Amino acid sequence: MRKTIAKTKILELITRSNTNLSHADIKNLLPDGLCDRVTIYRVLDRLLQEGLIHKVVNIDGVVNYASCKNCEVEHSHNHMHFSCEKCKSVTCLDDINPSFKLPKGYAVKEINFVLSGVCPSCS
Amino acid sequence: MRKTIAKTKILELITRSNTNLSHADIKNLLPDGLCDRVTIYRVLDRLLQEGLIHKVVNIDGVVNYASCKNCEVEHSHNHMHFSCEKCKSVTCLDDINPSFKLPKGYAVKEINFVLSGVCPSCS
DNA sequence: TTATTTTAGCAACATTGTTGCAATAATAAA
């Protein structure tokens, strides 16, 4: 996979942001005219494939993209996410890994944990 | 809120189904021409408001609607959901309530827990 | 039965995401 301006800038945005970013956020944050919105979709897909970012489906169905911090060893995104209804931020709670016990027979491949409410900064 | 044919039929569908249903599912399952797709959206909103159903945002961002089983006492939907990538079913795991501990300052109002993979019937 | 108010249908629109294809740009090979 090739290194392009769009890819570099988008990864930079996601990495530097302290909240998770949606496609719309990225579109707004990128310098006007840097690339087409279709390109953003495609770049995000590539970054996901390469394992440089992970995604969170928010409580409103919007996909948010987050940089992978502790994924050098192995990719696991069992952690919780928080979506603030006031500041609209979506963040990774990297250290919160909910525990639960499934009945036999379930093979889990993906996990999407989201809490919604008011974050510490907004309360 | 008034009792109408569309509302009755849609609630019936959701209640009788052993999997959670998306707007598209409901549209397909309803007798052809029973009501407009806009009506389905509005009926679902009303059923949510009345607390007769709850919703789950699936891992693909699609909203699925589920009947409320143990909500007579109080509404709580802390339970896990499972989305099967083979049979495409989304189901409530009513008895699985993940436990986790949040840092102080977070006020949780909504919860959306979804696991994706292969369900017992498909494995 | 009549009056009131919610609900339904329809058209129009906005948003979001996808696909095909030709032009362009990044990398590999010469």
Add this chain to the structure above:
DNA sequence: TTTATTATTGCAACAATGTTGCTAAAATAA
């Protein structure tokens, strides 16, 4: 460096999904 190869981009077109405003119809109250 130059050329060849192949991934990536932009654009247009399209599909799917969800929302809104308005009038007609239906449900309930009077």
